[in-house]
Amino acid sequence: MPENARIMTKLPPASPRPFVVALAYDGLCTFEFGVAVEIFGLPRPELGDNWYRFAVAAVDEGELRATGGIRIMADGGLDLLAQADTVVIPGWRGADTPVPEALCDALRAASARGCRIMTICSGVFVLAATGLLNGRRATTHWRYTPLLRSRFPAIQVLDDALYYDEGTLLTSAGSAAGIDLCLHVVREDFGAEIANNVARRLVVQPHRDGAQTQQVVRPVARARESKSLGMIFDFLHQSLAKNHSVAALARQAGMSPRTFLRRFADATGTTPARWILNERLLRARESLANSRLRIDEIAQQTGFGSAASLRHHFRAQFAISPGDYRKAILTRSAG
Numbered sequence: 001m002p003e004n005a006r007i008m009t010k011l012p013p014a015s016p017r018p019f020v021v022a023l024a025y026d027g028l029c030t031f032e033f034g035v036a037v038e039i040f041g042l043p044r045p046e047l048g049d050n051w052y053r054f055a056v057a058a059v060d061e062g063e064l065r066a067t068g069g070i071r072i073m074a075d076g077g078l079d080l081l082a083q084a085d086t087v088v089i090p091g092w093r094g095a096d097t098p099v100p101e102a103l104c105d106a107l108r109a110a111s112a113r114g115c116r117i118m119t120i121c122s123g124v125f126v127l128a129a130t131g132l133l134n135g136r137r138a139t140t141h142w143r144y145t146p147l148l149r150s151r152f153p154a155i156q157v158l159d160d161a162l163y164y165d166e167g168t169l170l171t172s173a174g175s176a177a178g179i180d181l182c183l184h185v186v187r188e189d190f191g192a193e194i195a196n197n198v199a200r201r202l203v204v205q206p207h208r209d210g211a212q213t214q215q216v217v218r219p220v221a222r223a224r225e226s227k228s229l230g231m232i233f234d235f236l237h238q239s240l241a242k243n244h245s246v247a248a249l250a251r252q253a254g255m256s257p258r259t260f261l262r263r264f265a266d267a268t269g270t271t272p273a274r275w276i277l278n279e280r281l282l283r284a285r286e287s288l289a290n291s292r293l294r295i296d297e298i299a300q301q302t303g304f305g306s307a308a309s310l311r312h313h314f315r316a317q318f319a320i321s322p323g324d325y326r327k328a329i330l331t332r333s334a335g
Helices: 003-007 030-041 078-082 101-112 121-129 145-151 177-190 192-202 223-238 246-253 257-268 272-290 295-301 307-318 322-334
Strands: 019-024 053-058 064-066 070-072 086-090 116-120 137-139 156-158 163-165 169-172
Touching (some): 086 121, 101 121, 116 121, 116 177, 121 145, 145 156, 163 177, 169 177, 177 192, 223 257, 223 272, 257 272, 295 322
Parallel strands (some): 019 053, 116 169
Antiparallel strands (some): 064 070
16 A cells, blocks of 8 residues: 555544543643644544544633643633543642542542543552552652652652553553553554554654553664664564564664664664564554454564564463454454
């Protein structure tokens, strides 16, 4: 399929359109709120008419001030949460700032009826205050993890993860990790191809594993090396079915193997082998959802070699077999 045709892929007919509600509060974290608006609230005519519906719910009465001197006009109050399929908590005005009980009640009621609730950065403290995360895993910005753990000992706090998906409760680390979580949600709702299209519009990496480290200690690649790595990523996307050695990739990038591994980790937070495995799994999942190819054919096309190898890695990553995943997709589509 030509690249321009793939970019213009439209969503299949679906009803009703998912309704996303982002919270707004006095002292709103502008970047985190902007992430939610950009992913879920921006019209995307290139994807058809079935993109998310989006609204902003005010937590507080009166004027809502956001960081940077911005004033927010909301679409409604907390009553909007009763209609939402997904609620986004874009940060919070302070980890030490109490969470209004009315907000906690509205979030509990939304969760009880199956609404998905996701937090970005310090927004986890709002969700933690509801008690919904007790006994669950959650993450936040690395600066807040000690405080979250001490204040809410019933939560299993992940020290160094970009985001974590606990089913209907999803949490993410600092600021930009919210983009990764939102793309993860798009991928779950509409599939990998649509999520990749959105990522392409944002000019960001289409997928970063939620378990990837938050902190990159080494500096990012220099300009020449960044261009070389970009060419390597393009090459790998086009040849996932082939075997790739570090030595061969390093030669293609014009680096020594040691420098290549270091710069690859700087750019992705992981190793070439793990990155390739993740990409192969995503490609396999996309094929399972959007094609009628047999499992063994998908395994060959995505570089796993055999259906048994694909089943092993797919189950380890997604906690479901390829066959059961395809059945679930077909059932959801039929519904």
